[in-house]
Amino acid sequence: MTLPDNVQIIIQMLEDAGFEAYAVGGCVRDLLLGLTPYDYDIATDAVPAQMKEVFAGERIIATGEKYGTLTVVMGGIPYEITTYRADGEYSDGRRPDSVTFSSQLRDDLCRRDFTVNALAYSDKAGVIDHFGGQEDLRGGIIRAVGVPTERFTEDSLRILRALRFAAVYGFTIESETALAARKQRALLKNVSRERVMAELSKLICGFGVGDLISEYRDIFAEFVPNIADADLHRLNNAPADRITRLALLFAHLGKNKACNTLKRLKYSNATCKFTAPLISNYGLPPIEADRIVVKQMLSRYGEETFFRIANIREGSYEAAQIALDVIDKDECFTLRKMEFKGEVLVKLGFKGGIIGERLELLLQAHIRGECDNTVESMREYLKNRGLLTPAFVKRLPRRNERGSERK
Ligand code: ATP
Ligand code: MG
Numbered sequence: 292m293t294l295p296d297n298v299q300i301i302i303q304m305l306e307d308a309g310f311e312a313y314a315v316g317g318c319v320r321d322l323l324l325g326l327t328p329y330d331y332d333i334a335t336d337a338v339p340a341q342m343k344e345v346f347a348g349e350r351i352i353a354t355g356e357k358y359g360t361l362t363v364v365m366g367g368i369p370y371e372i373t374t375y376r377a378d379g380e381y382s383d384g385r386r387p388d389s390v391t392f393s394s395q396l397r398d399d400l401c402r403r404d405f406t407v408n409a410l411a412y413s414d415k416a417g418v419i420d421h422f423g424g425q426e427d428l429r430g431g432i433i434r435a436v437g438v439p440t441e442r443f444t445e446d447s448l449r450i451l452r453a454l455r456f457a458a459v460y461g462f463t464i465e466s467e468t469a470l471a472a473r474k475q476r477a478l479l480k481n482v483s484r485e486r487v488m489a490e491l492s493k494l495i496c497g498f499g500v501g502d503l504i505s506e507y508r509d510i511f512a513e514f515v516p517n518i519a520d521a522d523l524h525r526l527n528n529a530p531a532d533r534i535t536r537l538a539l540l541f542a543h544l545g546k547n548k549a550c551n552t553l554k555r556l557k558y559s560n561a562t563c564k565f566t567a568p569l570i571s572n573y574g575l576p577p578i579e580a581d582r583i584v585v586k587q588m589l590s591r592y593g594e595e596t597f598f599r600i601a602n603i604r605e606g607s608y609e610a611a612q613i614a615l616d617v618i619d620k621d622e623c624f625t626l627r628k629m630e631f632k633g634e635v636l637v638k639l640g641f642k643g644g645i646i647g648e649r650l651e652l653l654l655q656a657h658i659r660g661e662c663d664n665t666v667e668s669m670r671e672y673l674k675n676r677g678l679l680t681p682a683f684v685k686r687l688p689r690r691n692e693r694g695s696e697r698k
Contacts, residue, residue: 292323294314298333298370301346301365301372306413308341311335313333313334313335313413314412315403318330330371332370335375336396342374349363350364352364357390358376374392375395375398375399376391377401378445397421399411400419400421400422404446404449405424405436405456407424407427407428407434408424409424409436431460431461431462433453434464435467435468439467439468439472442471443471443475443478444475450510453469453472460497460498473507477513479510479514484557487514488558491514491556495536495540502527504523515552520543521542533562535599535603537553537562538566541566542573542574542603545570550566568596569599575604577610580610581613584610585597585617587658589614597614601614623658626654628664629650630664630665631650631653633646633650636650640680641681642681653669
């Protein structure tokens, strides 16, 4: 196992100063799995004041000194270094009330959620594994460190973390841990919706997530309404795209309720906006393999959403092939690609929203094959329909004005 140079340097500097230091948690897990860690956390027996002395020549960002954390910038990348901790009591089921520093690595590993996350590594000491994390990694098992019920009561976010790791790595949750997670599921309401969302977003793109949700239906029911009606089967084989998967998870609710649920989970407006058309299209027959229909949909939804819809509407393979060909040939299905621009209309005296309406009309006409994508052909199209001169409509009297007219 090889740590990045920056991490090796940080560990070495602490060791040279007489302290212990290890890469800990998720990064060790991921390295052992042959994956690229998202970030590296370093744990040490040095307290922040001592760390500051060790890294006096480096750029230091004071992040959470009270909690024992200092961020050191090494090679331009920030690394969190945290003093070994033995967490105190949890009264809110989320965050320990107090943090106690420790001089023992074991204490620090003991408070971590799962055996596979309770690993430490340094080049000098190799892998430190007090709870059988390496064996569980080999066996593909998510197992709580210590007594599962207590661990989930301390912090109920761990229930979702267990499910997330099971989904992302294709692991199974050890039976006692799973039972405790089920039993404590009501505690999930104490977890902030942002955190539920963050875990759900990571989980939803995992392997066999439909089967996992099905197996732990009781837990997911805490935040997915009417889960019994959800199309979990489709989730397993859907592309690992967050928007597509969220749409499938919530499609049974219909567009409005699904969007409300997403918003309640603090998903962004953009997520709702991209998910909504997928849900509206859910359950519809395959997209017709017709060039005009495909171009109309491409113009309405844009390329990205079109292909997501093609995935949602099973059997749309041919339509997707046509779309690829349309894109490949750079055919026009957006205003941007249209030769005829708004300025032509402005020069003729058009003002305001009518310009956009005319352009859209031309685009749709072109898609239907009624005019070419040239200024001349489109001008002709409008002219033949008497749409090339701006209509100076007399302003109609307002309602109250009409009222006074009547008098
Ligand atoms: P990711 O791949 O999302 O980074 P991670 O396991 O590294 O997953 P982090 O949030 O980066 O998750 O946390 C780093 C480490 O801190 C974990 O591996 C685990 O040892 C510990 N940890 C994180 N959250 C908790 C928690 N809620 N309870 C106990 N230990 C936790
Ligand atoms: Mg991490």
